[in-house]
Amino acid sequence: MKIIRRLSLIVLLFVICLGAFVYFFLRSQGMFREPQYDQDRPTDLKVKMPAVLVFDKTNGFIHKDAIPAANEMLSQLAKKNGWSLYHTDNAAVHNVEDLSKFQTVIWNNVSGDVLTEPQRQAFKAYLSNGGGFVALHASGGDPKYAWDWYVKDLIKAQFKGHPxxxxxxxxxxxxxxxxxxxxAHLPSRWVMDDEWYSFDKSPRPGVEVLLSIDETSYSPKMAGTDISMGSDHPMIWKHCLGNGRALYSALGHYAEIYRDMNYSRLVEQSIIWASGKSGAPCKASVAN
Structure with missing residues (x-):
């Protein structure tokens, strides 16, 4: 009996230690935090047209490798195209006056609930009045949102998991x-390595799907749970929202993806489209 009690105690201590390790590891990755909301607007915002806002606040999981890699890619694209780029993790930049200075807003792996209600309304007004929006990877891949409009009307699908x-x-x-x-620069079937998102449903109809994924080319299982979407599994899509334009790319968990020339060109053209420099004009056909 003593041996059994000792073994049980050892197992219990192991489980406790393992649980503590997992908890603190996940916390170091940004999980289990209370949301932090920004109230004071940035004081260093100086841009000239054409201007691009890059926003990368995280109130949830932190993509510690992807975020800086994406920011580096975006800086290079800005330099190449002559965009005035302003980068911040201060959500208070989402106000009517500051947003009006930008043709396009890019959310770089934003996670968790990040905007206050006035900031949400300013962002909605910006888009419906002709602003552009490009969301990268985690910006559409949180398991739970406090803002239904963001999921239902802007991203158009709810993330449900990845392999x-x-x-x-x-x-x-x-x-x-x-x-x-x-x-247009991509091969008809483009093979790459990534963490492949699945969603609760296809964002169709109402969007133009640019890239989908062939589920037979990988295993859409999350720790044994089937998260497949079937034959209609979009990965990058765009749509109009009022007079504005919105594009979401589920690609980009790993830093090397942002160094891939094919993906860099894809994001570049996405920003150009979102800014209204290519494609047919959007019309105010979607309710705010």
Missing amino acids: LFPQKQSGTLVVESPDDPIV
């Missing part, structure tokens, strides 16, 4: 709009 064991897998992306400048 685990293994998390990083080779997958085949299928170009669905080969004549669109955003993806």
Whole structure:
């Protein structure tokens, strides 16, 4: 009996230690935090047209490798195209006056609930009045949102999971709009390694899907749970929102993706489209 009690105690201590390790590891990645909301506007905002806002606040999981890699890519694209780029993690930049200075707003792996109600309303007004929006990876991949409009009207789909064991897998992306400048440079079937998001449903109808993924090319299981979407599994799509333009890319968990020339060009063309410099004009056909 003493041996059994000792073994039980050892097992219990192991479980406690393992649980503590997992908790503190996840906390170091940004989990289990109370949201922090910004109230004071940035004081150093000086841009000239054409201007691009890059926003990367995290109140949830922190993509510690992807965020700086994406910021570096975006800085290079700004320099190449002559964009005046302003980067911040201060959510208070989402106000009517400051947003009016930008043609496009890019959310770089934003996570968690980040905007106050006045900031939400300013952002909605910016988009409906003709602003552009590009959301990268985690910006549409949080398991739970406090802002239904963001999911239902802006992103158009709810993230439900990604593969685990293994998390990083080779997958085949299928170009669905080969004549669109955003993806025209890609092969019809583009093979790359990433963490592949699944959603509760397809964002169709109401969006133009640029890239989807062939689920037969990887294993859409999350720790044994089937998270497949079937034959309609979009990964990058765009749509109009009022007079504004919105594009979401589920790609980009790993830093090397932002160093891939094919993806860099895709994001570049996405920003150009979102800013209204390519494609047909959007019309105010979607309710605010």
